[in-house]
Amino acid sequence: QQQVKQSPQSLIVQKGGISIINCAYENTAFDYFPWYQQFPGKGPALLIAIRPDVSEKKEGRFTISFNKSAKQFSLHIMDSQPGDSATYFCAARRSNYQLIWGAGTKLIIKP
Amino acid sequence: GAGVSQSPRYKVAKRGQDVALRCDPISGHVSLFWYQQALGQGPEFLTYFQNEAQLDKSGLPSDRFFAERPEGSVSTLKIQRTQQEDSAVYLCASSITAGGHGYTFGSGTRLTVV
Numbered sequence: 001q002q003q004v005k006q007s008p009q010s011l012i013v014q015k016g017g018i019s020i021i022n023c024a025y026e027n028t029a030f031d032y033f034p035w036y037q038q039f040p041g042k043g044p045a046l047l048i049a050i051r052p053d054v055s056e057k058k059e060g061r062f063t064i065s066f067n068k069s070a071k072q073f074s075l076h077i078m079d080s081q082p083g084d085s086a087t088y089f090c091a092a093r094r095s096n097y098q099l100i101w102g103a104g105t106k107l108i109i110k111p
Numbered sequence: 112g113a114g115v116s117q118s119p120r121y122k123v124a125k126r127g128q129d130v131a132l133r134c135d136p137i138s139g140h141v142s143l144f145w146y147q148q149a150l151g152q153g154p155e156f157l158t159y160f161q162n163e164a165q166l167d168k169s170g171l172p173s174d175r176f177f178a179e180r181p182e183g184s185v186s187t188l189k190i191q192r193t194q195q196e197d198s199a200v201y202l203c204a205s206s207i208t209a210g211g212h213g214y215t216f217g218s219g220t221r222l223t224v225v
Contacts, residue, residue: 097206
């Protein structure tokens, strides 16, 4: 049962462009929404996270936009670089610890 | 250690064989999690430890899966009588807080059952 839906499945962006990945959730009890970056052969690494009482959070080139009423949140990567090429996962935290994950977006940044 | 260490990195098991996967969390981290990641999918929760106590094992797919963390540090995930559907990457993560903010993941163990 997929409680976090992520799109698109794959994304190709030109170097310097903006990469946008979207997620939607169903459970209003989720209280923490992280984004993870995963390179091949590595475990996911926390990129940026947001709580539902905040509409936007920015860290460097990475921004989360959060729409509580629509139950949607998105990751924006500004000035995308080839080194950003990876698989990105959104997630939502249920209870005090369990993360529910999206299916992932494979991002390719073309030089 | 500096990060979460998992061993082995790769494991090939014949169907029916038992396997044991090891996780060394970051020293002092209270919370430890196991996740299963199928190819091309997001991780799925298996089980959660707070120190040595297994507080949630609701994600373990069957009674062939067993996890322990006897001294509150190293954890072992054991799979008995492996099946082909067990083939996946098994990820371990730890967190310094009991609430599991800011997990740090290991690189995982890729299990292939043949």
